[in-house]
Amino acid sequence: MKLYNRGMIIAGIVVFLIVATFPFWYGRGKAVSPPDLKLDTPAIQQLKEKLCVETAPYMRANHMKLLAAWRDGAVREGNRSYRTADGRVFQVSLTGTCLECHSNKKQFCDRCHDYAGAKPACWSCHIIPEEVR
Amino acid sequence: MNLIAALIAVLILTLSALGIAFSATLSFLLTAILPYAAFTVFIGGFIYRIVKWAKAPVPFRITTTCGQQTSLPWIKNNPLESPSNVWSVMGRMALELFLFRSLFRNTDVAIVGQRPVYGSAKWLWFFGLLFHWSLLIIVLRHLRFFIEPITPWIKSLSTIDGFFEIGVPTLYLSDVAIVAGLTFLFLRRMTVPRLRYISLVTDYFALLLLLGIVTTGLLMRHFFPADLLHVKNLALGWVTFAPAAPKGVGTVFYIHLSFVFTLLVWFPSSKLMHMGGIFLSPTRNLANDNRMKRHLNPWNAPVKVHTYEEYEEEFRDKMKLAGLPVEKE
Numbered sequence: 001m002k003l004y005n006r007g008m009i010i011a012g013i014v015v016f017l018i019v020a021t022f023p024f025w026y027g028r029g030k031a032v033s034p035p036d037l038k039l040d041t042p043a044i045q046q047l048k049e050k051l052c053v054e055t056a057p058y059m060r061a062n063h064m065k066l067l068a069a070w071r072d073g074a075v076r077e078g079n080r081s082y083r084t085a086d087g088r089v090f091q092v093s094l095t096g097t098c099l100e101c102h103s104n105k106k107q108f109c110d111r112c113h114d115y116a117g118a119k120p121a122c123w124s125c126h127i128i129p130e131e132v133r
Numbered sequence: 134m135n136l137i138a139a140l141i142a143v144l145i146l147t148l149s150a151l152g153i154a155f156s157a158t159l160s161f162l163l164t165a166i167l168p169y170a171a172f173t174v175f176i177g178g179f180i181y182r183i184v185k186w187a188k189a190p191v192p193f194r195i196t197t198t199c200g201q202q203t204s205l206p207w208i209k210n211n212p213l214e215s216p217s218n219v220w221s222v223m224g225r226m227a228l229e230l231f232l233f234r235s236l237f238r239n240t241d242v243a244i245v246g247q248r249p250v251y252g253s254a255k256w257l258w259f260f261g262l263l264f265h266w267s268l269l270i271i272v273l274r275h276l277r278f279f280i281e282p283i284t285p286w287i288k289s290l291s292t293i294d295g296f297f298e299i300g301v302p303t304l305y306l307s308d309v310a311i312v313a314g315l316t317f318l319f320l321r322r323m324t325v326p327r328l329r330y331i332s333l334v335t336d337y338f339a340l341l342l343l344l345g346i347v348t349t350g351l352l353m354r355h356f357f358p359a360d361l362l363h364v365k366n367l368a369l370g371w372v373t374f375a376p377a378a379p380k381g382v383g384t385v386f387y388i389h390l391s392f393v394f395t396l397l398v399w400f401p402s403s404k405l406m407h408m409g410g411i412f413l414s415p416t417r418n419l420a421n422d423n424r425m426k427r428h429l430n431p432w433n434a435p436v437k438v439h440t441y442e443e444y445e446e447e448f449r450d451k452m453k454l455a456g457l458p459v460e461k462e
Contacts, residue, residue, distance in 0.1 A: 002188065002190075002431070003184065003187050003188055004187055004188070004189075004190055004191070005187065006187075009183065009184070009187040012183070012409075012412060013180055013183060013184075016179065016180075016183075016409070017176070017180075020175075020176060020179075021176075022276070022279075023276065023279035023280055023368075023372040024372050026280050027279075027280055027281065027369075027372055027373065029372070029373050029374065030373065031373050031375060032281040032369050032373070034362065034365075034366050035362070057360070057381050060360050060362065060381065061358040061359060061360045061381065061383075062358050064301050064302055064358070065301065065358065067301070068300075068301035112361075112362055114282070114283075115281065115362065115365060116277070116278075116361035116362065116364075116365055117277035117278075117283045117287065117288060117291065118302070118361070119288070119291070119292065120301075121298060121301075121303075
């Protein structure tokens with residue numbers, strides 16, 4: 001059977017193929033290594049037990065929710081202490097607690113955020129310690 | 134009944150996805166083999182349908198009567214509603230593709246005081262447009278998982294989409310719009326008796342499947358966060374043909390993937406093929422040039438014609454004798 005309007009149909013199919021396979025040809029099939037998060041800041045190396053506020057898998061997926069809860073609690077209710085599930089108590093502070101250990105924003109926060117395309121609004125209010133020092 | 138069947142189909146999908154999440158072998162199948170299978174079926178099926186449609190001859194111009202066709206120079210024509218050349222056809226197609234022109238023309242009739250009264254009905258147009266545009270934006274935003282480094286235009290699209298910075302992580306406007314659009318399209322089929330009567334299982338299934346994809350996506354973003362590091366590792370693994378087994382992505386992610394792969398596999402054989410089919414709609418893509426060009430029917434049997442010139446050539450002498458006027462002396 002004849003293919004009518006052959007030129008237009010084939011051009012359309014070619015455009016569809018190019019658009020649909022965009023991720024395949026854009027990266028040229030080059031393997032990308034996942035971001036390398038640096039956990040070797042002086043503060044972390046001094047810790048006896050290398051444990052964040054909560055467990056690492058929880059923090060990886062939920063840190064933004066925890067930080068949002070911290071922000072709302074501290075700013076609106078003046079709640080400045082956080083008790084973890086296993087009874088440890090932390091001061092609620094991004095600069096004082098989080099960044100005390102993770103003082104390497106460029107090698108820690110940014111690497112994952114850039115990789116996943118996340119744009120946290122933290123730094124529109126908070127200072128970045130390593131830039132101030 | 135149709136609705137219940139579609140609902141059951143979606144539930145079976147959800148349950149099987151849950152089963153897959155708890156089995157190592159099956160989750161390997163879902164994350165390493167099914168993506169390629171689903172994508173191949175989608176691409177292959179899509180091209181098959183287009184080629185099949187293109188083989189159907191459309192010998193005559195199907196003109197729609199919503200605009201004045203090009204005729205005499207002193208009659209004002211409407212190039213977008215009744216195009217007569219390629220550029221006007223492109224204009225009409227663009228209006229249809231980007232703004233759903235033909236849905237905008239939708240009317241509703243009601244009996245007011247024993248008289249039928251016609252009025253415009255823009256609801257379907259509005260929510261249809263809302264749904265399709267947000268779906269496009271959402272698909273484009275998902276490219277952030279498939280390419281590294283992420284191109285600036287994808288980042289800016291996400292920034293504009295999350296312009297109001299509501300909540301953490303930011304609520305995307307397209308997510309709200311797609312839920313609104315799909316909910317309207319679904320409730321429309323449920324509540325309007327005429328539509329309920331003509332709705333098939335697949336009509337409900339398409340909407341429920343899309344709603345399922347959107348719901349699981351929103352759950353992963355706002356309620357049960359998936360570890361995006363592993364999600365991106367997996368997506369990048371697909372496009373570099375080295376899929377890595379994901380860790381810590383949660384069961385919702387598996388349901389999301391199962392829905393998406395079902396959609397991809399089902400797409401070419403469903404009514405959702407209007408994505409490709411809209412380009413081939415004869416009432417939109419054929420110029421109204423019946424009076425300018427002769428369009429031959431490809432399956433016409435060859436007809437032996439005897440033109441006037443040939444006729445005159447044959448009988449000129451006799452015509453002259455009879456005193457009939459001839460064109461050539």
